[in-house]
Amino acid sequence: MTFWVAVLAAGVVSFALKFAGYVVPPERLEEPRVRRVTAMLPAALLASLVVLQTFSTGRGLVLDARAAGLVVAVVALVCRAPFIVVVVLAAATAAGLRAAGWG
Numbered sequence: 813m814t815f816w817v818a819v820l821a822a823g824v825v826s827f828a829l830k831f832a833g834y835v836v837p838p839e840r841l842e843e844p845r846v847r848r849v850t851a852m853l854p855a856a857l858l859a860s861l862v863v864l865q866t867f868s869t870g871r872g873l874v875l876d877a878r879a880a881g882l883v884v885a886v887v888a889l890v891c892r893a894p895f896i897v898v899v900v901l902a903a904a905t906a907a908g909l910r911a912a913g914w915g
Contacts, residue, residue, distance in 0.1 A: 876915030881906035 840846065866878045885902035893901070909915055 877906040877909035878915065880909055880915075 862882070866882050867873050867875070881902040884905040885898050888898040888901050906915070
């Protein structure tokens with residue numbers, strides 16, 4: 813029963829936030845502070861998703877081949893490698909380490 817209460821509450825909150833977007837005056841949304849926050853929000857959400865998917869399994873934190881793949885991806889990005897090369901290097905690193913028995 814608690815699960816369904818949480819699902820319904822999340823639905824109500826989502827609807828309220830979406831509705832608030834329609835009733836907030838446009839001049840409020842054009843304030844510099846609001847614009848800065850909304851400009852950084854997608855990057856912050858993406859970063860949190862990457863960290864969550866890399867360092868967690870279920871309810872615990874882990875350090876496995878995914879973390880090594882992320883490190884290789886960051887190094888490739890710093891070296892300005894094309895995006896597809898970054899993805900292939902990270903995947904090959906994680907796959908190679910898993911094949912070797914780590915993670």
